[in-house]
Amino acid sequence: MLRIGLADDHPVIMDALESAFVEAGGFSVVFKARTGAQLIEALRAQPCDAVVTDYSMAQGMSGGDGLALIAQLLRQFPTVRVIVFTMLANPALCEQLAALGVHGIVSKSDDRAEVLAAMRALSAGGEPPILSPGVRASIGARRSRAPQPLSQRETDVVRLFAQGHSLDEIATSLNRAKTTVATHQQNAMQKLGLTSNAELVRYAYELGIA
Template sequence: MQGFSLRVVLADDHPAMIAGIHHGLSSVGTFQLTGTAANSTELFGLLDTDCCDVLVSDYSMPGNEHGDGIALFSLIRRRYPAVKLVVFTMLDNPAVLGALQNLGISCVVSKADAVSYLIPAIHAAATGGTYYSPTVQKTVRMRDLNGRNGNAPQPLSKRELEVLRLYAGGLTINEIAERLNRSKKTISTQKVRAMQKLGIERDVDLLRYAMEHGIVAASSQQGAAADEGQQD
């Protein structure tokens, strides 16, 4: 009789990160690593084979068929409701965490923490529990404290957050509309509402906000900020 085993799939667009996670989890007897994916197209190909109990996925995997971030996780939850999710990401700011919680995703590990924190996160996800690595826990505590003190900004909806992330990552309104299958007018309205909630009037300040709060990776934003600065 075989022992208990969780089938785990890893998704990240950086091969070195995949290798590091694979190495960190390969010695855990309760895990069976059944596949890896570098983008959402590869990921859905794996999930279609019913080879996964728990998916460990990066938040940002741009340039693929099904998108990334909140849009990707929403689609996964609808199409593969039995698959449990652990998000492994550098984007551990309050807005992102709130959007993940709204989707029912409560196991998040920061890439700033050791890969070993994925082990309890995977077990927690499999049993419907909650797990945050130390860096994420700190963000959650600060968000809750700000909320109690009345200092928390008006929260962005998950759609506003996704539009902000994609825009700050360098996509145009038209490109975001195409990627998210929404109208240009809808995307523009969601961007304006996000800026109003944040008290931001200029696009260049929106880009700086996204960088300072980890909504997009700094490397992807520097080019967008430079382009925006030239337009001011």
């Protein structure tokens, strides 16, 4: 019986995952957490074999969540297999998670059965990270586009924009014309393959730029 811990700030998602594991058989859900802090506390109190965790949950631990949380999990609990189950499909983020050493990444846009598939693949000795179809497609699309890195000025504009500053305010802060700032923003979005301001803000927070 594989002992599983679940972490997500949406109880409905955790309940659905728990039902999937129970119905599949061979798994036992030993705890459910809603914040990064609760997850760390639960792991210290309740040993388990694997964790399925969201990437971005409500704040609840020193330093926040996201990459900091995943890095802490891998560092403090090296025997626990970590599968990240996330709605964030940014390919750069997926590559960073893989570089950290997570054992699997599953997109919430995929069927929840993909979480079970990833867990079974790991149990069978599959080489991590196990990637769900949605994650593989996202990374593949990024590599096929051969994206260019952002310039320092583009990074500055993205950071300030994600922090809630208007283009006029950014122009003043950087001592640049508003049209120049707008061009930097558009160039950054084109390089990153993003199509909306919301995606740009989310990208900035995913990678810790904001």
